[in-house]
Amino acid sequence: MSAVAATVSASAAAMVRVDSLSKVYPGGVEALNSVSIDFPEGQLTTLLGPSGCGKTTLLKIIAGLLPASQGSVQVDGRPVTGPGPERAFVFQDFALMPWASVLRNVGFGLELRGVARSEREAVAEKYIIQVGLAGFEHAYPHELSGGMRQRVGLARALAVNAKVLLLDEPFSAVDEQTRRKFQEDLLQLVAQERKTFIFVTHSIEEAVYVSDRIVLLSRRPSRVSSIVEPAIPRDGGTEEIRRNPVYLDTVEEIWQSLRQYLD
Known part of the structure; x- marks a missing residue:
């Protein structure tokens, strides 16, 4: 099965559930259109898509920093109505x-x-x-x-x-060497903390490196295009991930999936 065609594991419990979520900004700009995603407990899920597709908007709605226009978000079974300690x-x-x-x-x-x-x-x-x-x-x-x-x-x-950590391009303002070290540290944190991480990035390579799951979003108004589960063994150490042929193939496969939005 290709990485892009991979589906969510049925055994993973959803800590965050986004159901039919839409967001229309004043002036009629539609950022999100009926987005539904489950974010499993104890995993890192990355939101990836073309620039301006609504990744940060979705993250802020999950955080309770922005209201949705339609649909709902639940965290640990409770509806999100604003920021919360979880x-x-x-x-x-x-x-x-x-x-x-x-x-x-x-x-x-x-x-x-x-x-x-x-x-x-x-x-x-x-x-x-x-x-x-x-x-x-x-x-x-x-x-x-x-x-x-x-x-x-x-x-x-x-x-x-908190049970859920929301990271909005946290490594974009640092140099490449520091960014790579942060990526390694993030993998260790996910393994140690067993929290639910929701990560936004523009980098396909970064997404494949750090993620258990990658949600590919379409051009605005954004929908879920597909979900990728990189099948990359991580027991050989973080330095081995980028050398793994599956890593390279998954990066290329995602690029081919997203390049349509650049035409």
């Missing part, structure tokens, strides 16, 4: 508080929930170490590189222990 968003532009240290930025979500300072700082320190920023707890955003600031944003999302 979801955490990692923004493309870092969205850090410039006046706060790394420690406070990472613990800020817990601070908003009223968690005691000693407890939230202990949790923040755990995730600061996990994303590779040990020793920078008391640094400020302007003292960090772009890659380090993005690690702070990821640690902040992890610290609130």
Whole structure:
């Protein structure tokens, strides 16, 4: 079976369910048209499609940051009516508080929930170490590189222990070397945390590298074109993935599927 023709595993439980979702912006711009997707628990699913197809719109509706025009979103069986503690968003532009240290930025979500300072700082320190920023707890955003600031944003999302992590092109603002390291780190986080990750990227190579599933979206108004499940063994280590013929074949197959939208 080809990768693009692959279907969702029936045994995977849906943590996030998007049902017949449509979004029309003021002025009549239709971004999404009757989109239905299930996002399995404990997996990373990537939204991939032509530029302007509504990937970020869909992500923000799942986050509760935008209202849908029609349809519904459920997270863990509950309807989404706005932001909630079971979801955490990692923004493309870092969205850090410039006046706060790394420690406070990472613990800020817990601070908003009223968690005691000693407890939230202990949790923040755990995730600061996990994303590779040990020793920078008391640094400020302007003292960090772009890659380090993005690690702070990821640690902040992890610290609130949300069931669903929503990542909007989180690696687009960093250089290629840092981006590759982030991709490796993300694979390890998915394996360790067993949360539901929903990832937006423009990069086919990145999507195939990090994803359990890839949802291909059509040109706006966006629909689900197909779902890809890259059958790439990951037990040989992250450095082996890009050398695997299945990786190369899947990248090419997705490109052939998406190039129609560029004509």
